[in-house]
Amino acid sequence: MVLSVLFLVIVAVPLYPELYGLDELTPFTQLVAFRPQGLVIVFAVALLMLIRKSWRIAAALVAVLTLTGAGLTLPRVTSDPEPPAADTRVLTIMVANVLGGGAKAGAVAELIREHKPDLVSLPEAQVDVREEIRAQVEGYTGYTEQPTKAVESATSVLVAGSLGAVQVRPDLPTSFGNLMITGGNLGQLRLVAYHGFPPLPEDVPPWKHDLTQVRRWCAQDPPTIVAGDFNATLDHADFRWALASNCHSVGPSVGGGLKGTWPSDQPAIARTQIDHVLATRTIRPLKFATYEVEGTDHLAVIATVAVPKDG
Known part of the structure; x- marks a missing residue:
């Protein structure tokens, strides 16, 4: 015994x-x-x-x-989305880590044309990569934040024209670039394109630091969506702590919690979900799907959420 x-x-x-x-x-x-x-x-x-x-x-x-x-x-695969309420509007959010430009721009653009997301978060996309993708789609404006010379630090975003005259700026200091989108037709809603530092054996402290910033976004009052490559899963206690009680990940909330997004070159059973769309509690998750993109080690993520019309 x-x-x-x-x-x-x-x-x-x-x-x-x-x-x-x-x-x-x-x-x-x-x-x-x-x-x-x-x-x-x-x-x-x-x-x-x-x-x-x-x-x-x-x-x-x-x-x-x-x-x-x-x-x-089990709840990560058994949770069912609730139908959107009448006083909500649906937003579509896409995440595609382009591996520093290794992903085929045409493949990313094809997903954008097919699903018409309101926001496209592009971790590891420098300005030239962002523009190569944007040139193949219509109606999007691009922005990039790259705090260091390392290509991994670049985070780009494509914003659909339907969101109006938004303001885009870097927000809380993180190891890689992040961009917050506010204003325009978003009302009180904030959208954040994010890329977290990976928990490499010698780099766990910066990984923890970046998740601390995620917690700040989740804990603040305005309705918020954070989309990107978090390099963290729901099995990380630090990631669950970052979500606090006010954020949820769309995938697990609609039964897609075991749809792994990395590494995409491995069988589905050997992948884990590190690419997320997080939303604060007043935002209702609706759908979550993953798609292969040639040239990158991440699957692209497309999620839809219902946002209260007044924010």
Whole structure:
């Protein structure tokens, strides 16, 4: 029994490092991004352990652990969107990390022409890449923020003309560029195009810092949508903390929480969802879908939300 409990604790460390205060340490920060896949693997191991009688207590404990985790994850795929209320307007938001220009501009433009998003968030798109895409679509104005010479720091946005005379500016300081869109036909609504620093083994502190800024957007009063590559999943405690009680991610809110967006060159079962459209609570999620884009390691995301007409 003692060995079985010890084995359970050891198995739980990579699956739930936040329980041990290890979720901000490498390699646990990186591993927990793939917790749903880890739960499946560990559950399969638990079933195999049932073969030996002396392992059955440990197998049962581990199975309970994984089934509990699966139960906590299940709402991400079972949540259904509610129909929009009569006093709302529908906005379509697109996110496409273009891998510093590696993505085919024509493929990104084709998605824009087909779905006609109101806002297109383009992480890793410098001005030339942004303009190559914009030249192939009609009715969009482009903006770019690039705080350093690194191509990864560039974040661009395409804003549909239907949003009117908006104002676009960088907002809270983050490691990469971010752009806040306000005014025009948005009313009180704020739109943010965002790219968060990745939790590389030596770079967890800047990753945490950027999520702190996301929390500030989520915690403020104006209705807000933040769209981009967050380099974080709902299995990261820091990301859940950033959402606080006032933000939700559209994908998990409409049953698309396990639609992985990265790495796109791997089978769907091996991907994780790091590209999100976040919305504050007064904004109702409606749809979430992913699309392949040639030349990038991210899937594009297109989400629709219902926003109160007065804001």
